[in-house]
Amino acid sequence: MTDRPVVRRTGGRSSRVLDSIYTAVGELVGARAEKITFPVIAERAGVNPTTLYRRWVDVDALLEEVTVAALTRDADAAPDTGSVRGDLEEWAGLVVQDVTRPERVRFLRAMVGARTDLITRCLITEKRRDQASDVVGRAVERGEAAPSVAQILDHVIAPIYYRVVFALEVTDADARCLVDDVLAMAR
Template sequence: MTSTAPLRRTGGRSARVLDAIYTAVGQLMGEGKPDRLTIPVVAERAGVNPTSIYRRWGDIDELLEEVAVAALTKDGDRAPDTGSLAGDLQAWARIVLEDIGTPKRTRYLRAMVAARDGLAPDCPCLAQRRVMATELIERTVARGERAPSVEQIIDHLVMPLYGRVLMGHPTDQSDADRLAADVLALAEREVARTAGR
């Protein structure tokens, strides 16, 4: 977790420095494993004084987490709106897998997890997905369809993809589609159970 303001809200020189730091982290992560990363190494690559990194982030783990979050959750991202729950879930599962499944993104995600110590209850990655799940559910209900819960979307669509990618379990689009179909089945089951009331 970080308490610093997001990059996009700062301007001018400060934004350029942040951009250089983010880019340096991205390049270094792309070149090798995160355990080679230190603040002096990032500072040299970014062409900034290490002191300004220490002042803003305290340690390399906090910087890595912030960069990982920025890489994994695009600001303004919205859940797909295809006109049906089945379509929305399938499209979203594919997008999540694309987001985290490329080698570079997987490295980010693993670095983020390795930087964690204990719980991260307000992890921006998940907070963002919960907001998107809520929007998707609201649209589904507005169409008169029964919807899964936010927890069901997080636990049965998002989390299995994160777990698989983190663990290095081979995962392709057919797995994403299967997860989406199962979440749809859970939502439809709610229809069956509540129809008799």
């Protein structure tokens, strides 16, 4: 198959259809369905399978999109507190609050159980990378020593997701400790 551009429509009926598709995928993953195909998703979502075939190249592309959306639905810009420490502590706390919500926890764990390869590609999404880049960029502009984007993702964000996926407690205090560790790398 050739890669086709993805057409995005927002609002109205298109938005409701997309929501029903995302919900169907989440339910199927959560139920650990043996076979997730476009016809199965379409039936559960109450849409025609051609809707899926027109929009996504294959089921993996749809699963990846749904996973990224589920992991970053409420991911706004990284906070700007005036210091790299403040930015990282507040942002890490927001990530903890976001990914420890019961529906996120269920989805993360279901995706790990169902599609380890997919969750690995999606855990550190472009949105999270952009947020870390913003934090680093602002720190550099202020003349602060800052860890790299990769260090922030590997030593702050990834451990938060890891703890949630494997049912380990994660708190704001844990996030602050992770930030302390990554800031020590910047010195």
